[in-house]
Amino acid sequence: MTLKFIVLSDLHVVPEGQVSVTLDTGARLEQALEAISARYSDADFCVIAGDLADAGEPAAYIRLKRILDRMPIPVYLTLGNHDDRSSFLSVFGAGEIGATGKIDKVIDAKGYRIILLDSSEPGRVDGVLSTGQIEWLRLRLAEAIDRPVIVIIHHNANALHVESDDIRIVDAAPFLAALKAHPDVRQVIAGHVHLTSTAMWQGIAFTTLAGGHYYCTVDQPTVPMRRRNGPGQLAYVVGTAESTTVHFDNYIDANADIAVAE
Numbered sequence: 001m002t003l004k005f006i007v008l009s010d011l012h013v014v015p016e017g018q019v020s021v022t023l024d025t026g027a028r029l030e031q032a033l034e035a036i037s038a039r040y041s042d043a044d045f046c047v048i049a050g051d052l053a054d055a056g057e058p059a060a061y062i063r064l065k066r067i068l069d070r071m072p073i074p075v076y077l078t079l080g081n082h083d084d085r086s087s088f089l090s091v092f093g094a095g096e097i098g099a100t101g102k103i104d105k106v107i108d109a110k111g112y113r114i115i116l117l118d119s120s121e122p123g124r125v126d127g128v129l130s131t132g133q134i135e136w137l138r139l140r141l142a143e144a145i146d147r148p149v150i151v152i153i154h155h156n157a158n159a160l161h162v163e164s165d166d167i168r169i170v171d172a173a174p175f176l177a178a179l180k181a182h183p184d185v186r187q188v189i190a191g192h193v194h195l196t197s198t199a200m201w202q203g204i205a206f207t208t209l210a211g212g213h214y215y216c217t218v219d220q221p222t223v224p225m226r227r228r229n230g231p232g233q234l235a236y237v238v239g240t241a242e243s244t245t246v247h248f249d250n251y252i253d254a255n256a257d258i259a260v261a262e
């Protein structure tokens with residue numbers, strides 16, 4: 001019994017005919033959809049770690065929904081700092097609201113618990129987890145004490161030693177303490193920083209994926225971070241009882257296959 005799922009992030013979808021930082025993010029999401037349909041149709045589901053829309057207008061969410069409706073696997077969403085909760089709900093429905101009042105969710109599949117946490121806070125670029133969310137997280141983790149857990153969240157909690165560290169989760173200590181109360185948190189996967197990273201922080205694995213919008217370079221000590229127009233990147237998570245693996249697939253600007261002589 002192997003869990004397989006896709007993580008997309010930072011779609012920054014704009015209304016038809018517009019661009020964001022020179023990119024047609026709707027067209028880029030279409031490329032993600034093509035990659036998933038071609039290469040990952042056996043995945044159990046897809047989660048999207050926020051920054052669904054670039055400017056949070058209903059027209060962007062309508063475009064997003066139209067594209068996601070064609071996804072061959074179930075899709076679960078949470079929000080990022082670019083999203084607008086009320087616009088999102090006006091298109092995707094009030095059923096998206098969790099017990100915390102934010103877009104928090106639990107998915108139980110193939111012996112795992114996956115928890116989506118909404119770290120967006122209206123008017124803020126950095127990430128906030130409310131006291132109620134931390135309590136909700138503690139309860140959801142306690143219910144799954146016998147299972148491995150993966151957390152999906154927009155903002156990175158750990159410092160990546162880059163310019164954007166000051167817009168990560170504010171006061172990550174309660175979040176970290178809640179995670180550490182569970183014996184088998186396998187991964188905390190975030191977007192937000194538009195770059196790929198993996199880290200260990202106090203015994204827990206933290207990963208970021210570059211997502212679907214522009215890609216940030218981390219040439220040190222470059223300040224500010226530079227933006228590039230590719231790749232568009234998804235993560236493919238493979239979970240067994242023994243281990244959890246995260247693959248990265250640059251579905252835009254990926255390297256071409258090398259022809260092998262017959």
Ligand SMILES: [Fe+2]
Binds near residue numbers: 012082192194213
């Ligand atoms: Fe983003």
